[in-house]
Amino acid sequence: xxxxxxxxxxxxxxxxxxxxxxxxxxxxxxxxxxxxxxxxxxxxxxxxxxxxxxxxxxxxxxxxxxxxxxxxxxxxxxxxxxxxxxxxxxxxxxxxxxxxxxxxxxxxxxxxxxxxxxxxxxxxxxxxxxxxxxxxxxxxxxxxxxxxxxxxxxxxxxxxxxxxxxxxxxxxxxxxxxxxxxxxxxxxxxxxxxxxxxxxxxxxxxxxxxxxxxxxxxxxxxxxxxxxxxxxxxxxxxxxxxxxxxxxxxxxxxxxxxxxxxxxxxxxxxxxxxxxxxxxxxxxxxxxxxxxxxxxxxxxxxxxxxxxxxxxxxxxxxxxxxxxxxxxxxxxxxxxxxxxxxxxxxxxxx
Amino acid sequence: xxxxxxxxxxxxxxxxxxxxxxxxxxxxxxxxxxxxxxxxxxxxxxxxxxxxxxxxxxxxxxxxxxxxxxxxxxxxxxxxxxxxxxxxxxxxxxxxxxxxxxxxxxxxxxxxxxxxxxxxxxxxxxxxxxxxxxxxxxxxxxxxxxxxxxxxxxxxxxxxxxxxxxxxxxxxxxxxxxxxxxxxxxxxxxxxxxxxxxxxxxxxxxxxxxxxxxxxxxxxxxxxxxxxxxxxxxxxxxxxxxxxxxxxxxxxxxxxxxxxxxxxxxxxxxxxxxxxxxxxxxxxxxxxxxx
Amino acid sequence: xxxxxxxxxxxxxxxxxxxxxxxxxxxxxxxxxxxxxxxxxxxxxxxxxxxxxxxxxxxxxxxxxxxxxxxxxxxxxxxxxxxxxxxxxxxxxxxxxxxxxxxxxxxxxxxxxxxxxxxxxxxxxxxxxxxxxxxxxxxxxxxxxxxxxxxxxxxxxxxxxxxxxxxxxxxxxxxxxxxxxxxxxxxxxxxxxxxxxxxxxxxxxxxxxxxxxxxxxxxxxxxxxxxxxxxxxxxxxxxxxxxxxxxxxxxxxxxxxxxxxxxxxxxxxxxxxxxxxxxxxxxxxxxxxxxxxxxxxxxxxxxxxxxxxxxxxxxxxxxxxxxxxxxxxxxxxxxxxxxxxxxxxxxxxxx
Numbered sequence: 001x002x003x004x005x006x007x008x009x010x011x012x013x014x015x016x017x018x019x020x021x022x023x024x025x026x027x028x029x030x031x032x033x034x035x036x037x038x039x040x041x042x043x044x045x046x047x048x049x050x051x052x053x054x055x056x057x058x059x060x061x062x063x064x065x066x067x068x069x070x071x072x073x074x075x076x077x078x079x080x081x082x083x084x085x086x087x088x089x090x091x092x093x094x095x096x097x098x099x100x101x102x103x104x105x106x107x108x109x110x111x112x113x114x115x116x117x118x119x120x121x122x123x124x125x126x127x128x129x130x131x132x133x134x135x136x137x138x139x140x141x142x143x144x145x146x147x148x149x150x151x152x153x154x155x156x157x158x159x160x161x162x163x164x165x166x167x168x169x170x171x172x173x174x175x176x177x178x179x180x181x182x183x184x185x186x187x188x189x190x191x192x193x194x195x196x197x198x199x200x201x202x203x204x205x206x207x208x209x210x211x212x213x214x215x216x217x218x219x220x221x222x223x224x225x226x227x228x229x230x231x232x233x234x235x236x237x238x239x240x241x242x243x244x245x246x247x248x249x250x251x252x253x254x255x256x257x258x259x260x261x262x263x264x265x266x267x268x269x270x271x272x273x274x275x276x277x278x279x280x281x282x283x284x285x286x287x288x289x290x291x292x293x294x295x296x297x298x299x300x301x302x303x304x305x306x307x308x309x310x311x312x313x314x315x316x317x318x319x320x321x322x323x324x325x326x327x328x329x330x331x332x333x334x335x336x337x338x339x340x341x342x343x344x345x346x347x348x349x350x
Numbered sequence: 351x352x353x354x355x356x357x358x359x360x361x362x363x364x365x366x367x368x369x370x371x372x373x374x375x376x377x378x379x380x381x382x383x384x385x386x387x388x389x390x391x392x393x394x395x396x397x398x399x400x401x402x403x404x405x406x407x408x409x410x411x412x413x414x415x416x417x418x419x420x421x422x423x424x425x426x427x428x429x430x431x432x433x434x435x436x437x438x439x440x441x442x443x444x445x446x447x448x449x450x451x452x453x454x455x456x457x458x459x460x461x462x463x464x465x466x467x468x469x470x471x472x473x474x475x476x477x478x479x480x481x482x483x484x485x486x487x488x489x490x491x492x493x494x495x496x497x498x499x500x501x502x503x504x505x506x507x508x509x510x511x512x513x514x515x516x517x518x519x520x521x522x523x524x525x526x527x528x529x530x531x532x533x534x535x536x537x538x539x540x541x542x543x544x545x546x547x548x549x550x551x552x553x554x555x556x557x558x559x560x561x562x563x564x565x566x567x568x569x570x571x572x573x574x575x576x577x578x579x580x581x582x583x584x585x586x587x588x589x590x591x592x593x594x595x596x597x598x599x600x601x602x603x604x605x606x607x608x609x610x611x612x613x614x615x616x617x618x619x620x621x622x623x624x625x626x627x628x629x630x631x632x633x634x635x636x637x638x639x640x641x
Numbered sequence: 642x643x644x645x646x647x648x649x650x651x652x653x654x655x656x657x658x659x660x661x662x663x664x665x666x667x668x669x670x671x672x673x674x675x676x677x678x679x680x681x682x683x684x685x686x687x688x689x690x691x692x693x694x695x696x697x698x699x700x701x702x703x704x705x706x707x708x709x710x711x712x713x714x715x716x717x718x719x720x721x722x723x724x725x726x727x728x729x730x731x732x733x734x735x736x737x738x739x740x741x742x743x744x745x746x747x748x749x750x751x752x753x754x755x756x757x758x759x760x761x762x763x764x765x766x767x768x769x770x771x772x773x774x775x776x777x778x779x780x781x782x783x784x785x786x787x788x789x790x791x792x793x794x795x796x797x798x799x800x801x802x803x804x805x806x807x808x809x810x811x812x813x814x815x816x817x818x819x820x821x822x823x824x825x826x827x828x829x830x831x832x833x834x835x836x837x838x839x840x841x842x843x844x845x846x847x848x849x850x851x852x853x854x855x856x857x858x859x860x861x862x863x864x865x866x867x868x869x870x871x872x873x874x875x876x877x878x879x880x881x882x883x884x885x886x887x888x889x890x891x892x893x894x895x896x897x898x899x900x901x902x903x904x905x906x907x908x909x910x911x912x913x914x915x916x917x918x919x920x921x922x923x924x925x926x927x928x929x930x931x932x933x934x935x936x937x938x939x940x941x942x943x944x945x946x947x948x949x950x951x952x953x954x955x956x957x958x959x960x961x962x963x964x965x966x967x968x969x970x971x972x973x974x975x976x977x978x979x980x981x982x983x984x985x986x987x988x989x990x991x992x
Contacts, residue, residue: 154612274714334436
């Protein structure tokens, strides 16, 4: 059995491979449940199906998916160009800090522009934080994987210092949190569970999908990712692409941060995200580095989080299983992806 | 003088897991493979190490199983990236995710149990001198042995190496497994020496630091040693400054190691000649034998 | 127990998630944990409280819990519990405050209790324990047992609970040795064994020979035992990890409160309050005194007894602050919001 490169991408496998991966994951999950002595079918039901059966859980899935899709779509674009932004969590935090500056420093400014400016500041903050690894790569050839990752720790410590010191709520019994934001500083809710951020994420992902497939910029990014030489011959500047991708993915992560603090969290505190910036990396890959794919991948991953919590409370299955299942899912997706570009052959070389 | 020696011992303990993992990853990357799953291999080494020592009562059994744990994850990585030609970055991340979850699952029954510690002599355990010896071994291997020449050739141009008749996949697989063994050992160090217990996620990001150190060191083992000890020193110093009540905000001190790493990365990577000379040119690219 | 839970959960789900649970007999009580129950510290002790409730009330109560729920992501967990038929929900971390308030507003029939917080609602109360009482006792022990007159203190975050703990420790120590010193290191984490171990090693190198901690892992005690020094356990009795080094531990005993609270919900007498109990109610317990000479153990036991019966108040009397000003009386509110040090503490708090 050998792997042989196909003449061209197999469209059949491109569509089938995620389903094969999902099927393999479900089987593996069932095995894990069975080994622990739980009823595998019931556990699978609670994990994957049940969250979709009631409106309130569907809403939870959508709310959870929103930041994953928003950041994941941006990362998908960046990874296409081989710009490996691993620090989205830091850009999210930077965006949240900049967005939070408005209600904290100007608490009485009440206007329809307040919320809008918060979101804009979020984008700006994320872009600024994402620009640093881009600049370091362009100017010093510093590997952006590591610089963006180190910056995550730095900005998180900065946020911690802010909410414990200068931005601490004076009425807060000296606990590390800022003032809670008032109504006009929060995103409106469309239903009892879904806030406007969900729609924003969806629209952004769709827009990015359009950009990638139908605009020159998208072409530029795809070519750069495939071959730097070809890109250079076409007149595309690698440095510009790197900066663009970091600004884009950083800005979207910052926007996600701004959305988080103006919806679910409602203030600034040391921990504003349960790791969305890192989970979005998985979303980008699950979605095959395609912003539209990121929508589905984000929904799937969100489902696995909500389902994981459901099996925790209903069956006392520990949360570690969720992480294992997510890791296995990613493994299978990567393995099955091979079949798109290569095929198995037996016997001697042709 | 005495306090200097005491602090040195503390720094050595802090630096050793970073050194071990970074040395392993250096060899892996020199062969052209970028394995971001160091954190996953480390944590599996930690749970393997603790389990082995706890269940057998002998810490050296733990050391053995920590290596096994790391190599197991490296094996998965190798199959996926070298046989199935999956994207190395994504696979490394998947490895980390899987490792963290799997180790937590395996270690459930170990929680709350005091562990077995490796014997120490005035605060120095056997793995500290071992790690320093390994710096020399890896250095000799990479730059003074034929095997090292092959490894670097594969890492610089896998097509040429293949044309010369070397089995690129096999060479890379060995290097990946070596990286896994060292990362696993680093994890075992955490649960057998550093804090003899098992807690999920106990690697706490050290795998990522080790990855940064490899780049910081321009893939040169001696610089890896310097980097690991530098990072360890800055981390410990932040606590020392606090204990001396210098009034510096603790968050600033805690962020120094990370800022330091970025600065070092910038300075090192900015030296284009050094970087070009040492960066494995095929790093991260999958190798497909066409003929 | 699991089968009953599964059948009940399945039945509830088939009837539709939104409708209230039709369990006529068993009251469902639910806990949300910030960390793993295996942390052998904060969350572990809360879980012991859950087990105590199960033991005490048997079939009359049904319990559920969720662990490792990050604060930023907790609202959906509280909502899930409320919808799954929990009649009382306990949130065991400060950061759950706002999410709990939000969900409490949506589910007025469900009772909520928030640990270590300060915001309440008609159906949401707070509960906390007077850990600082235990700190006073160990402060006295530290001053008696230290040969260098300096203790090391591994602190997590500068919140009032931790600061009042340091102060109480210092006051206890000063009652034995007015020149006692405390060196504080802020680990900026509640739980990170490697970091805590490093902090302990550094403190020992700086001359501290007694270790106290407000972080949750057993690593500092392990380091202390290795170095042949002495220390105190935190949140749980950590003697298993340091049989030669632990002198005592401040044990968080949540069982009395949880049992009382669940019973009150059962009889319908539950009221949203701000409960703050300590040694007197059995919520702060000192672990057995070990590795101590008899007279020191006796002194400690007597101090604990005095605090328990109300004869001794750790923050009683006139207190001199670090900046020199004096405070006549320190009331509960001041302890709950404490952001200043007493005289003698060699550290600066972020303002």
